[in-house]
Amino acid sequence: MACRLADSGFTVKSNLRAPIHGHRFVSTFPTGTSYLMWETLPLCKSNHQRYTIPLRRGKTVKSVASPATEPNPLDSAEQRKELCESYGFRQIGEPLPDDITLKNIIDTLPKTVFEIDNTKAWKSVLISATSYALGLFMISKSPWYLLPLSWAWTGTAVTGFFVIGHDCAHKSFSKNKLLEDIVGTLAFLPLIYPYEPWRFKHDRHHAKTNMLDEDTAWHPVMKTKFDESPIFQKAIIYGYGPIRPIMSISHWLIWHFDLNKFRPNEIGRVKVSLACVIAFMAIGWPLIIYKTGIIGWIKFWLMPWLGYHFWMSTFTMVHHTAPHIPFKSLEEWNAAKAQLNGTVHCDYPKWIEILCHDINVHIPHHVSSRIPSYNLRAAHKSLQENWGKYLNEASWNWRLMKTILTICHLYNEERNYISFEEVAPEISQPITFLKQVMPDYA
Numbered sequence: 001m002a003c004r005l006a007d008s009g010f011t012v013k014s015n016l017r018a019p020i021h022g023h024r025f026v027s028t029f030p031t032g033t034s035y036l037m038w039e040t041l042p043l044c045k046s047n048h049q050r051y052t053i054p055l056r057r058g059k060t061v062k063s064v065a066s067p068a069t070e071p072n073p074l075d076s077a078e079q080r081k082e083l084c085e086s087y088g089f090r091q092i093g094e095p096l097p098d099d100i101t102l103k104n105i106i107d108t109l110p111k112t113v114f115e116i117d118n119t120k121a122w123k124s125v126l127i128s129a130t131s132y133a134l135g136l137f138m139i140s141k142s143p144w145y146l147l148p149l150s151w152a153w154t155g156t157a158v159t160g161f162f163v164i165g166h167d168c169a170h171k172s173f174s175k176n177k178l179l180e181d182i183v184g185t186l187a188f189l190p191l192i193y194p195y196e197p198w199r200f201k202h203d204r205h206h207a208k209t210n211m212l213d214e215d216t217a218w219h220p221v222m223k224t225k226f227d228e229s230p231i232f233q234k235a236i237i238y239g240y241g242p243i244r245p246i247m248s249i250s251h252w253l254i255w256h257f258d259l260n261k262f263r264p265n266e267i268g269r270v271k272v273s274l275a276c277v278i279a280f281m282a283i284g285w286p287l288i289i290y291k292t293g294i295i296g297w298i299k300f301w302l303m304p305w306l307g308y309h310f311w312m313s314t315f316t317m318v319h320h321t322a323p324h325i326p327f328k329s330l331e332e333w334n335a336a337k338a339q340l341n342g343t344v345h346c347d348y349p350k351w352i353e354i355l356c357h358d359i360n361v362h363i364p365h366h367v368s369s370r371i372p373s374y375n376l377r378a379a380h381k382s383l384q385e386n387w388g389k390y391l392n393e394a395s396w397n398w399r400l401m402k403t404i405l406t407i408c409h410l411y412n413e414e415r416n417y418i419s420f421e422e423v424a425p426e427i428s429q430p431i432t433f434l435k436q437v438m439p440d441y442a
Contacts, residue, residue, distance in 0.1 A: 093390040138150040139151065162193070341392070343363045
């Protein structure tokens with residue numbers, strides 16, 4: 001709307017959308033800018049002469065209006081409580097203030113949580129070795145109808161080997177770094193995971209947690225990528241939907257065996273790890289088949305390996321995936337927010353926590369990866385005491401999983417995630433199916 005105000009001899013054009021003193025102005029200019037200009041349009045009557053603004057002819061006045069800021073729902077305790085109920089969380093943390101740094105958080109941790117204890121480290125190896133051996137024994141003795149339970153135990157036990165290798169990769173297992181590399185390589189062999197390639201990529205995950213296009217763990221699908229190919233659309237809907245709990249298999253294949261994905265100074269160590277994995281497959285698999293046949297290979301190796309990938313996929317997506325946890329571009333990314341505010345602590349049944357060496361006490365691990373797994377609970381307790389209101393915490397439940405599998409799909413700057421159903425409902429039947437059949441217990 002253009003209007004001359006009460007014989008003042010000028011016309012107001014504004015982008016302000018709210019009524020001002022009874023007048024509503026319609027924008028003809030970019031948001032945030034208003035112009036006062038001379039014009040020869042018919043005079044608009046005004047009943048409020050006291051608002052007359054005399055200006056000299058020939059001048060243009062430009063004013064800048066501050067756009068309204070959308071409120072953050074996480075600022076409200078009531079809304080956070082509602083989101084907890086909706087998403088299956090026990091607590092959703094307040095937004096961390098911008099001026100808090102990762103060093104500020106680390107400095108509040110007791111020095112004892114960083115100490116390496118050889119006895120505790122080798123105790124974790126003993127727990128994993130004995131529980132894995134027990135699992136293999138259970139498989140050998142179980143009737144067919146008890147095999148799923150034996151596989152669940154053995155797959156969880158072998159996940160403990162991964163956590164030991166994980167500590168070695170972070171240099172929190174032993175003060176002897178050569179010993180760490182040897183133990184890490186051996187711990188990864190039953191999983192046919194190449195230790196050094198995984199270590200290099202995992203270090204990047206810690207350095208760029210929840211950073212768009214840079215994090216090497218779970219991240220939202222970009223809309224531009226989704227739109228590239230109808231075949232990719234159908235595949236990724238299944239990958240981020242029904243088969244997401246074993247999708248770490250694709251991550252294992254894509255990220256760890258291609259030499260082109262590594263820097264020149266990393267290639268030598270990568271080749272050593274690949275050679276170890278190939279040797280295990282070339283020697284170990286034929287021995288298993290020779291002793292037990294193909295069915296034995298499936299029973300004793302493949303099914304526990306799939307169990308491990310179930311936990312690997314589930315743990316990692318729960319660690320950093322929720323509708324309220326954002327992924328940020330490099331320009332907006334904040335290390336303290338990503339590691340403390342963007343990581344989830346999730347409680348699992350006690351036997352899982354023991355066999356997997358507390359890997360799901362995950363927030364302190366992201367605050368500092370130098371904390372050994374056996375000190376994570378003490379570190380988490382310290383974080384609760386000093387930063388408790390900023391923490392995201394949950395106990396594993398079906399509603400939590402349902403939220404991740406049916407909502408956390410495509411990147412959206414305002415909402416963090418949008419579901420495939422919103423952008424491609426005609427091919428999102430797998431997501432609709434999950435909504436219908438998954439339990440909603442929290």
